[in-house]
Structures are given as C-alpha cells and as structure tokens.
Amino acid sequence: MKANRIYNFNAGPAALPLSVLEEIKDSFINFNGSGMSIIEVSHRSKWFDKVINDAVERTKRLLKLDENYHVLFIQGGASMQFCMIPMNFLHDGKSADYVDTGTWSTKAIKEARIQSKQITIAASSEDKGFSYIPQNVKFSNNAVYAHITSNNTIKGTQWRTFPDANGVPLMADMSSDIMSRPLDTEQFGLIYAGAQKNIGPAGVCMVIIRDDMLNMVPDGLPSMLKYTTYASKNSMYNTPPCFAIYTVQLVMKWLEETIGGLEKMEEINLKKAKILYNILDTSGFYKGTAEPDSRSIMNVTFRLPNEELEKRFIQEALENGLGGLKGHRSVGGCRASIYNPTSLEAVEALTDFMKNFEQKNG
Numbered sequence: 001m002k003a004n005r006i007y008n009f010n011a012g013p014a015a016l017p018l019s020v021l022e023e024i025k026d027s028f029i030n031f032n033g034s035g036m037s038i039i040e041v042s043h044r045s046k047w048f049d050k051v052i053n054d055a056v057e058r059t060k061r062l063l064k065l066d067e068n069y070h071v072l073f074i075q076g077g078a079s080m081q082f083c084m085i086p087m088n089f090l091h092d093g094k095s096a097d098y099v100d101t102g103t104w105s106t107k108a109i110k111e112a113r114i115q116s117k118q119i120t121i122a123a124s125s126e127d128k129g130f131s132y133i134p135q136n137v138k139f140s141n142n143a144v145y146a147h148i149t150s151n152n153t154i155k156g157t158q159w160r161t162f163p164d165a166n167g168v169p170l171m172a173d174m175s176s177d178i179m180s181r182p183l184d185t186e187q188f189g190l191i192y193a194g195a196q197k198n199i200g201p202a203g204v205c206m207v208i209i210r211d212d213m214l215n216m217v218p219d220g221l222p223s224m225l226k227y228t229t230y231a232s233k234n235s236m237y238n239t240p241p242c243f244a245i246y247t248v249q250l251v252m253k254w255l256e257e258t259i260g261g262l263e264k265m266e267e268i269n270l271k272k273a274k275i276l277y278n279i280l281d282t283s284g285f286y287k288g289t290a291e292p293d294s295r296s297i298m299n300v301t302f303r304l305p306n307e308e309l310e311k312r313f314i315q316e317a318l319e320n321g322l323g324g325l326k327g328h329r330s331v332g333g334c335r336a337s338i339y340n341p342t343s344l345e346a347v348e349a350l351t352d353f354m355k356n357f358e359q360k361n362g
C-alpha cells in the first residue's frame with residue numbers, strides 16, 4: 001500500500017492506476033505548459049484537441065479497430081445508451097433482440113419498451129437468478145441489432161466468448177469489462193462502456209460505433225441524443241466532459257505503455273481471477289454465486305455461511321485495508337471487483353485475509 005491508500009475492490013467508481021492519479025496530480029495546476037489546469041483549458045484549444053485525439057487513437061490501437069469505427073465520448077453514463085440505442089436504430093416497426101442476463105440488461109430492455117419499440121427477448125437466464133450466461137443463443141434474422149451485456153457487474157457473470165450473431169450487428173454494454181481482454185470487434189455494430197468501472201472516472205461513456213450504423217440514425221432526433229452529432233463533431237458538438245476524457249486518455253496510455261496491450265492485460269486479469277476462484281472452489285466456507293462456466297474475471301461474487309458473517313467479513317476486511325467488498329444492494333453477499341487497475345498484490349492481500357478469516361470463523 002502506498003500513500004495511505006487501501007486496496008480498492010469497488011464496483012464503480014473503482015480503482016484507477018496510482019501512476020495515472022499521480023500524473024493527474026502533477027499536471028492539475030499547470031497542464032502541459034499551458035499555465036492552466038486541465039479543467040480550465042478550453043475544449044477548443046490545441047491542448048484539449050491533443051488529449052481527445054490521443055484517447056481515440058490509443059483506443060483504436062488497443063482494440064485493433066479498423067477505420068470503419070468511430071470512438072465517441074458521450075455523457076449520461078451507460079444508462080443513457082440504454083435509451084439512445086433503440087431511439088437511433090429502431091424505426092418503422094422494426095425489431096431488435098435482447099439477451100437478459102440481469103439488472104443492467106433488464107434496464108436496457110426497459111428503456112426500449114418505454115419508447116414503445118419492438119423487441120424480442122432472444123434468451124434469458126432469469127430462471128436461475130441470472131447466475132449463468134445462456135448458451136447457443138439464436139438471434140432473429142430480421143433483427144436490426146442484438147443487444148447483450150458482456151459482463152454482468154452485479155451477478156458476476158461474463159460472456160467468455162460471444163454468440164455468433166449471424167450478420168445481425170451486436171450491440172454490447174461493456175461497461176465493466178471493456179479493455180480487459182482483446183476483442184474481435186468485427187461482429188459489433190456498437191460497443192459502449194461507462195468509464196467509471198474499468199477505464200476512468202464517472203462522467204463519460206465511451207461509445208464505439210461502426211460507420212454503417214450511423215446511416216440508420218434518423219434526422220428528426222434531438223441533437224444531443226443522436227450518434228451522428230457526436231461522430232461528425234469529434235464528440236465536441238457541445239462542451240465534453242474534459243476531465244473525464246483526459247483521465248481515460250491516461251488510462252489508455254497506461255494500458256499501452258505500462259501494461260503492454262490487451263493480451264498482457266488479459267493474462268494478468270485471468271491470473272487474478274484464478275487465485276480468487278480457487279479459494280471459492282477449495283473452501284467449504286466461501287461459495288461462488290456464478291456458474292463456473294459463466295464466471296466473470298472482473299467481478300467475483302460470493303457468499304459466506306450467513307449474513308452476520310458477511311457483515312463481519314466486509315467490516316474486518318476494511319479494517320485491514322481491503323475496501324469495497326460488499327455485494328450490490330440488490331443481491332447482498334460479497335463481491336470483489338478486480339478491474340484492470342487492481343493489482344495482483346491487492347488480490348493476494350485479499351486472499352490472505354480470506355484464508356485468515358475462514359480459519360477464525362469457519
């Protein structure tokens with residue numbers, strides 16, 4: 001632990017690399033020789049232009065996106081995308097497919113229905129409390145798009161491989177696992193991610209959109225709610241969330257230059273997850289809640305023998321410098337979010353604590 005910081009297992013907003021926080025601190029008063037803070041420079045200045053362009057270029061390099069993809073920065077969080085996607089792409093009685101894998105998918109479905117858009121639930125894992133990812137999902141041939149949530153932050157499940165959408169553009173909420181692994185982007189028409197889980201602070205959502213999707217956006221929508229506005233103005237039709245974008249840029253730089261790309265990142269993430277799941281699998285005390293073949297490498301969810309022990313576990317962990325282990329309020333239990341910036345060292349400190357706690361209370 002450095003600078004009195006705890007090991008942070010929060011689900012979001014979540015841990016950021018210490019080197020990124022230090023760089024922000026160093027440049028906060030005088031950004032890049034401008035004589036101004038990054039939160040004081042104009043978004044129309046050469047300084048900010050460099051920041052946003054570098055964030056976009058690094059994102060494209062990391063994900064190996066070809067020139068058909070645009071990287072946009074939109075406010076309103078991932079939740080705004082739940083509404084923008086059907087608004088921009090579902091017209092004239094056309095229909096889209098959704099896979100329901102828990103809270104966030106369910107919310108995406110709700111936002112399409114509020115707008116009276118026609119959607120089909122292609123698959124759902126509700127029958128077992130959303131503890132797994134449906135297999136062999138078939139999408140309708142005439143669906144305009146197929147929506148999935150790549151990582152289910154609350155239930156701790158993740159699509160380890162993506163379904164074959166058979167030509168239907170996939171739209172994925174990757175809020176809690178974007179940049180955690182290499183991605184074969186070809187099938188995806190749109191990818192979005194609220195930055196505050198894995199790539200930055202709250203206040204901005206990264207949207208990656210394929211060129212052909214932009215042609216489907218009708219003219220009649222409000223400017224701030226259509227993708228074409230952001231794509232044609234490099235996300236600067238109005239004032240963008242400059243500080244959040246700056247932080248995302250630094251995280252992308254960290255991924256490229258310190259970690260060495262997404263293959264390396266995935267290797268580290270798999271290692272961290274394996275250590276934790278190994279504890280769950282070998283203990284009679286802790287019990288994982290996700291089905292083994294659907295487990296997330298980002299959010300590890302588990303229960304203890306009773307709620308009283310869970311409460312004590314979370315409390316004692318914090319006293320030992322391990323924070324954010326409480327499960328989402330909708331499901332209870334415990335959850336360790338081990339996003340990209342969470343180090344192997346942090347995970348080892350957690351497993352040491354878990355073994356100790358089991359010995360004392362098991």
Ligand SMILES: *Cc1c(COP(=O)(O)O)cnc(C)c1O
Binds near residue numbers: 076151175197
């Ligand atoms: C946190 C989260 C959201 C909600 O994000 P906001 O930016 O708060 O709107 C949506 N989807 C997933 C998968 C999430 O983890």
